[in-house]
Amino acid sequence: MPNMRATRNEMPVQDPNVRNKNFKEVALGYTEEQAIDEAQRCLNCKNKPCVTGCPVQIDIPAFIAEVAKGDFAEAYKIITKSSSLPAVCGRVCPQENQCEGKCVRGIKGEAVAIGRLERFVADWHNAQPEAAVEKPASNGHKAAIIGSGPSGLACAGDLIKKGYDVTVFEALHVAGGVLSYGIPEFRLPKDIVQKEIEGLKALGVKVETNTVVGRTVAIDELMKEEGFETVFIGSGAGLPRFMKIPGENLSGVYSANEFLTRINLMKAYKEDSTTPVQHGKKAVIVGGGNVAMDAARCAKRLGADVTIVYRRTETELPARAEEVEHAKEEGIVFKFLTNPVEIKATDNGWVKSVVCQEMELSEPDASGRAKPVPKEGAFVEIEADCVIMSIGTSPNPLIKATTEGLDTQKWGGIIADDNGLTSKEGVYAGGDAVTGAATVILAMGAGKKAAAAMDEYMQNK
């Protein structure tokens, strides 16, 4: 009989007033007892509604059944049939809108904590002594993956398991894409990301860092001169957007990408880091997505009083519920219905304050969310010495500009069909490079779909 308790097992976390001063992981993970108890809440539904909510279709009831029995190794095997990065997804997926959003237990209580169980299983596996990995037999076909973020790694993982010779090209000095430069240590420890990548390398995936495709090497060269039969473009949506308001280029104004890259990739939060980052006293973060939450919580940990300004209300915040909750617990102030119109400077060119227009909501816009409109004559000035713009990103134009015959949307996204095929034969694309900024798991789903299509293409060539 399943455990019919309406509430899920609480996730043990670091105390908010302790964790808002360090960069260690916030959520500590279930114990074995908690995991087994939580797993026993699963009804093991025959029609598996949770699986329909999962972009990579993990057989969720099956792995949870193994956790309930205490067979964590078997649970891990089931998850990794569908996912190459379980330790990552268990931490950063917006489960409330996906698997857990479909969970039957959520109707009369709380959904089974599927994400926490996935994380538990992956962490359990990573804590075991490493077993010898069997490299899949090679089929002799070569595939190139551009970008080592979630979509690229998922694509690489599926192709290597099918026997392809896979090389991942990464522009930065470290693999992982947004998992390495974007999502902070306290939400996704970097040794976990590296461990997942090491796992792919052990299977035979080659990772070439310091290679900017479009500059160091072009896609056409990879295909014509280096023998890659297919290419997957998973270059993400890396280009930060700005508001185009006065004062945006003052000293002390960052894109969230820059602020987070300094902190996460370059470890600027550490005392002995060679890369600097401003330790603001009063930071204003503009935006309401996960990236805004990450930037706000980083600024807090560097010692700032932090205010998030968002032009809609709390209901419309696009960030994961848990991130918003954690941010609030850590003492971050939210100013809703507030939209910056100007950043003012001190005499020596530093940020002094942010002038914001007060907003109100009207009819829903194209995105389906209520549209914020300015409240005539209502302005508020917020004192700040650091401003972080977190209002979204666009795809990087470098690959489009250097690849003949690759069609893109007006806004820069690469045009690809449902299987990831682009306008260029043998070239596939997925993740943020196609959709614009989205989530880790959607990018992984796109990488997996493309891998299947690339497999078919190479087999029939």
Add this chain to the structure above:
Amino acid sequence: MFEILEKRSLNPTVTLMKIAAPKVAKKAEPGQFIILRTDENGERIPLTIADFDRSAGTVTIIFQIVGATTEKLNHLNEGECLHDFVGPLGRATETEGLKKVAVVGGGVGCAIAYPVAKKLHDLGVEVHSIVGFRNQDLVILEDEFKAASSKFVLMSDDGSAGEKGLVTDALKKLIESGEKYDRVITIGPLIMMKFVCQLTKQYEIPTVASMNPIMIDGTGMCGGCRLTVGGETKFACVDGPEFDGHLIDFDEAMARGAMYKPFERKAHEETCNLFKEVK
């Protein structure tokens, strides 16, 4: 890992290194830059490509010792390796249709101005090079510039090398004497480029300035290198590093460039002390 094949001191604070980086050498063009890290925990710093040899697979960098990372870089020797070396980044210098160009370099910026002068010279363009340094001890690449230019003017602040005065004085003199340039290319300290551009604007000579702002990834991702050009925000790493000098907001660029000065000064001192202790 990228081996240092040759290391040469050009003056007390400027060093040349030839790095084994075949993939970068294969694609490099004058005007482009690379990003390097000296070690596993190093900072990423952009340096403009000073020269390259495609067949030997080498890229030459010339740097001034100004901060902790360049200090560390200068302590590496031939046979040792750089941890990371990525490029070529940015857009190459546009050379099409040019017939007569004045290349104006200042200080270590001359290391970047030189390959541009050389390429133009090789293309048959008439090149006048005007280079400025604080004093005789800091002069670099004099012979190289001479070989690539039909006219070469050396200026120094104290008159210890060439003529006493600023590069703008020399450029003005040449323009006034009737030299007609279809472009001026300027590379050096921001304040120098600002005044070169002010001068050429008076004479309506199209002018390109090579910018070297603070940068992390160099691929358009961080936006740290942004500057205002003609009222629009541009990223030096992907839209540049060269821009229309008459449209650049140099004052803003100077303020942004000074953002981490206190940190850099402290980090440099600490690194110097560290090397002293080792000795």
